[in-house]
Amino acid sequence: MASIGSSLISNSYIIICHFPPFFAKIAEDKGATVSIYGFIVGTNCLTSFLVTPFVGKNLKVISVRFAFVSEVFIGGICCLLSGFLEYFPPGGSFVVISILIRVIHAAGNAGTITSTFTYTAVEFPNSVLNSSLTRTMMNIAQFASPIVGGALHEVGGFKTTFILMGGIQTIMAFIALPFLADYDVSQYDEG
Template identity: 35%
Template sequence: MRTVGFRRNVPTFSGTKMKFTKRHWFTLALIGSVHFASAICISLQAPFYPPEAESKGATATEYGFVFGVFELVSFICSPLIGKYVNVIGPKFLLKSGLFVAGICSMLFGFLHFVEGHAEFIGLSFAIRIVESVGASAATTAAFSITAAVFPDCVATTFATLEVFYGLGYIVGPMIGGLLFSVGICLMGVLGVLGVWGRLEWKKHF
């Protein structure tokens, strides 16, 4: 069985003030970006998906379920992922979860090329379900890593991560609407950022 191997160089306290090293700040920012991106995955489609679904003949109930299935799958998967996080390994869960969620987010943008009501709704459900599994794996691993790296200030760091999550909810619809209206494909930029993040992660961990 694997264990979370991040409990080195934990933050120290001087009186009541926490002392973070550069590695701790980098870890907090990196894990915060995971929560930020996971929240964006939930809210990114809000501005453009309902009218697009209606143009394919979908009802409000149908595309409402497409939005809701993300949280439903997360509700079911998160406890299971948390149970086996030490067996699978938090690093692998984090990287694979981000990869799956990112690919699904990009695939969701190509749904307007799908003709036919049943095919459109079916693929929408399939992509959102897989995306939710990936995002749940990433956030669960992120919480596990955070608890291991910041064992003496878990409450503070978790609260900080919730700020990142809230910001993702706020900017997600704006980013989704902007990208859909402009019609620019940012897959190349996302790929470069993904490679950079992977290299930085290997450098620090």
């Protein structure tokens, strides 16, 4: 589970961090100002800030496995959809669709983050090192994202980056499903 989780969380962070460096040019081409596309990019953090506590509080109802797999899937689909933003008309519809994709993607990522740390805590209850390694993988993925995305962007343009990485993440969600245990997190509420 640890390697599956690390791979998926790394891919999730690569995808989340693809958006900011490549979205600016598309947004400017669609007539969005810097403050508007800055707001669109920032909705990711705002949404995660609002949704993560809700997911964490309700994880025993949602289930760790469902939160992880469904949110990885949602992130992959949102990444795929981001690849088609260049085809939306300029103006309000482009801005609204961009915000919706970012909000849904961030809500999905909140589930992935929460369930990943839950899996790590349950699998390795006496080791802080494994939580640190999970966080380290997230940071490496955030660092690598613009590099990987830049290479893909040079090869195939804006949509290739998002369609390829979103497709990989969507497929990975289905591959991970049979390998992930589902924990009863209610036993950990008191501790």
